[in-house]
Amino acid sequence: MEGSVALVLVLGMMAVIVWAPTVDMRPTVFLYSGTDSGFAEMLASVLEAAEGIGSDVRVVTKPDLLALATALPHTECVVIYCSNAAEIGDLAEPLSAFFENGGGLVGLGAVCYEPSAGQLARRVFPVRANVSAQQYGTGMRARNYTEAQDTEISLGLPDRFQLVSMGIYLSGDEAGNYVEVPGAYSVVYRDEATGAPIVLTSESDAGGRSVALPGVWVVSNSRVDAYYGNLVRDENFIRLFTNSVRWAAKGSVHFSEASRDFEAKIEEANNKQARLREEAQKARERRTVSRVLLLSGLWAAGLLVCAVVIKKVVLVQIEAGF
Amino acid sequence: MLLRFDERVIGLAVVSLILSTLTVLTIAREKVESPLEVLRNEYPSAIVANQRATFSFAVVAREGFEDLLLRFSILTQKTLRPEDLVDPQRQYSAEDDPEEVLNNAVKVAWLRNQTEWLGIRPEKFSHTFEFQGIGCRMVLWDYSSILESLSGQQLALRAPLTYGAILDENGGHYYFEGESGFFFIPQKNVVSLSIAHNTDQTGYLRDDEVRPESKLPISQAPRGVLNYKAVKKDDTFTVTFTVDPRAFPASFASTPLPGRADISVVQVIRAYLDGVLLDQPIINIMA
Numbered sequence: 001m002e003g004s005v006a007l008v009l010v011l012g013m014m015a016v017i018v019w020a021p022t023v024d025m026r027p028t029v030f031l032y033s034g035t036d037s038g039f040a041e042m043l044a045s046v047l048e049a050a051e052g053i054g055s056d057v058r059v060v061t062k063p064d065l066l067a068l069a070t071a072l073p074h075t076e077c078v079v080i081y082c083s084n085a086a087e088i089g090d091l092a093e094p095l096s097a098f099f100e101n102g103g104g105l106v107g108l109g110a111v112c113y114e115p116s117a118g119q120l121a122r123r124v125f126p127v128r129a130n131v132s133a134q135q136y137g138t139g140m141r142a143r144n145y146t147e148a149q150d151t152e153i154s155l156g157l158p159d160r161f162q163l164v165s166m167g168i169y170l171s172g173d174e175a176g177n178y179v180e181v182p183g184a185y186s187v188v189y190r191d192e193a194t195g196a197p198i199v200l201t202s203e204s205d206a207g208g209r210s211v212a213l214p215g216v217w218v219v220s221n222s223r224v225d226a227y228y229g230n231l232v233r234d235e236n237f238i239r240l241f242t243n244s245v246r247w248a249a250k251g252s253v254h255f256s257e258a259s260r261d262f263e264a265k266i267e268e269a270n271n272k273q274a275r276l277r278e279e280a281q282k283a284r285e286r287r288t289v290s291r292v293l294l295l296s297g298l299w300a301a302g303l304l305v306c307a308v309v310i311k312k313v314v315l316v317q318i319e320a321g322f
Numbered sequence: 323m324l325l326r327f328d329e330r331v332i333g334l335a336v337v338s339l340i341l342s343t344l345t346v347l348t349i350a351r352e353k354v355e356s357p358l359e360v361l362r363n364e365y366p367s368a369i370v371a372n373q374r375a376t377f378s379f380a381v382v383a384r385e386g387f388e389d390l391l392l393r394f395s396i397l398t399q400k401t402l403r404p405e406d407l408v409d410p411q412r413q414y415s416a417e418d419d420p421e422e423v424l425n426n427a428v429k430v431a432w433l434r435n436q437t438e439w440l441g442i443r444p445e446k447f448s449h450t451f452e453f454q455g456i457g458c459r460m461v462l463w464d465y466s467s468i469l470e471s472l473s474g475q476q477l478a479l480r481a482p483l484t485y486g487a488i489l490d491e492n493g494g495h496y497y498f499e500g501e502s503g504f505f506f507i508p509q510k511n512v513v514s515l516s517i518a519h520n521t522d523q524t525g526y527l528r529d530d531e532v533r534p535e536s537k538l539p540i541s542q543a544p545r546g547v548l549n550y551k552a553v554k555k556d557d558t559f560t561v562t563f564t565v566d567p568r569a570f571p572a573s574f575a576s577t578p579l580p581g582r583a584d585i586s587v588v589q590v591i592r593a594y595l596d597g598v599l600l601d602q603p604i605i606n607i608m609a
Contacts, residue, residue: 025440060432062428062429064429064482065429065432067480067481067482068429068432068433068436068481068482068483069436070477070480070481071465071469071473071477071478071480071481071483072436072437072469072473073440073469073472073473074436074440089572090571090572093480094477094480094481097476097477097480098477100476101474101476101477103477254473258472258473258474262440262472265471265472266440266441266442266472268471269467269468269471269472279388279596283386283388283596287386295346295349296346298346299342299343299346302342302345302346303338303339303342306335306338306339306342307335310331310334310335310338314330314331314334315331318328318330318331
């Protein structure tokens with residue numbers, strides 16, 4: 001009977017151990033599209049429906065939340081679309097740090113434009129755009145993408161295709177002509193009209209990856225041809241965008257490194273204080289032992305000196321008849 | 323021959339024995355009041371735009387440590403818009419818990435939502451003080467340390483991960499946000515910074531004022547976290563910096579509401595000795 005109870009207890013304990021909750025840290029793609037989150041919501045739907053992404057997808061409506069996302073261990077990729085400097089706010093530093101520390105990013109629109117994005121357009125999305133070529137007039141506003149090199153991002157896409165757009169941000173001279181700026185980047189597609197990069201990739205030394213799409217320039221008005229709802233319905237855009245996110249998210253190292261042994265890291269972080277305290281206690285004990293030994297030695301030496309003084313000075317004088 | 327001791331000799335020997343024992347015991351039982359003593363903690367009473375101010379902080383180790391970590395954080399009061407609040411209608415009384423102010427901020431609620439399921443919890447501190455004659459209770463939540471260990475220090479130091487809330491005796495509430503660092507927007511606001519361990523001093527100047535032969539640029543300075551190993555007794559650590567505030571964080575609340583204390587900036591200094599926080603954080607309140 002006692003044996004059965006013990007067996008049940010052991011089995012119960014084993015069951016608790018086996019069923020102990022574990023943290024299933026899923027990679028997350030955060031999307032932000034400035035003051036109008038409608039575009040980000042649509043891009044999120046595209047990612048959720050895409051094959052081979054397999055990450056949680058979250059839309060954030062404020063730039064400061066996106067800044068916080070860069071500090072989270074489960075952030076795999078950040079997708080950002082902005083149309084002006086105000087929407088970018090103070091994001092340049094956290095996004096640059098995310099890229100330089102192994103994060104994946106996809107940047108669309110004015111995040112590639114130096115006057116709006118500053119260092120983002122140089123360090124993260126190195127289009128170094130200083131001019132914008134906006135399209136006016138009649139007819140459908142669109143950019144023609146022509147393939148510059150065959151990569152994972154161009155997988156399943158034609159050599160030449162068109163996507164609706166209000167224009168493109170590019171590095172140019174005073175007349176607005178494209179001027180190539182040397183840098184550590186690769187051009188996947190060029191804009192047919194200007195020759196400027198329209199899909200550009202970059203990698204950081206620490207394993208970060210970024211894709212810049214300076215030709216994605218859309219509006220929220222559904223009556224305009226360059227309405228973002230029209231863009232996200234385009235099969236070529238869906239493929240280009242999902243390929244870009246997949247390349248940046250799955251090839252960058254931030255999430256894979258942060259998620260490796262995550263539970264052990266959490267435990268380590270929580271136990272760090274206890275471990276340091278234990279080490280300090282041991283060090284203190286070592287110091288105490290050394291101190292006691294030193295003081296004991298000094299005490300013994302002092303007594304020895306007393307004994308010598310008594311014998312050589314005091315006793316000698318007493319024996320001499322004082 | 324049997325040696326016969328004089329009684330005076332025996333007395334002398336006994337006195338010597340007692341005195342040396344007492345001396346050794348006195349030395350052995352030497353106790354320090356605090357293992358780390360704050361020698362100086364100076365800061366301006368108010369942060370005013372385009373007006374220089376100097377902060378100075380110095381400590382001395384009263385015993386040796388394996389590891390000493392000094393963490394400086396700087397928080398600024400923010401005005402939250404209705405869309406930044408979970409419940410814009412929420413009112414507070416003096417008896418409420420200041421944590422409720424934090425729980426009502428969308429940003430803090432979002433961060434909690436993103437981290438709690440992963441077992442990530444902030445360090446929490448409470449502080450009671452009086453400022454401008456008004457009694458205040460403050461709470462601080464800091465995600466810096468835990469996210470530094472999980473996402474890397476370079477990422478965690480560049481995001482606002484420290485939050486504070488104050489409820490005063492009149493029911494007035496104040497929301498603060500900040501990050502690890504000596505001062506907000508250091509590259510624009512810090513004029514000079516000096517960090518010293520004993521006589522080993524490192525100086526930093528604004529990036530555009532650095533001369534190659536002299537100091538380092540502010541952009542390369544530590545972001546408020548100083549870590550020292552194998553600290554010896556009587557080692558001193560000094561941090562001094564001068565600011566000339568030109569740029570302020572977004573939503574910086576610079577004008578106090580009527581009947582409220584004029585609190586703009588809060589500096590938090592923590593010392594971790596061998597991983598254990600020494601007492602409570604040092605909290606410097608500025609108008």
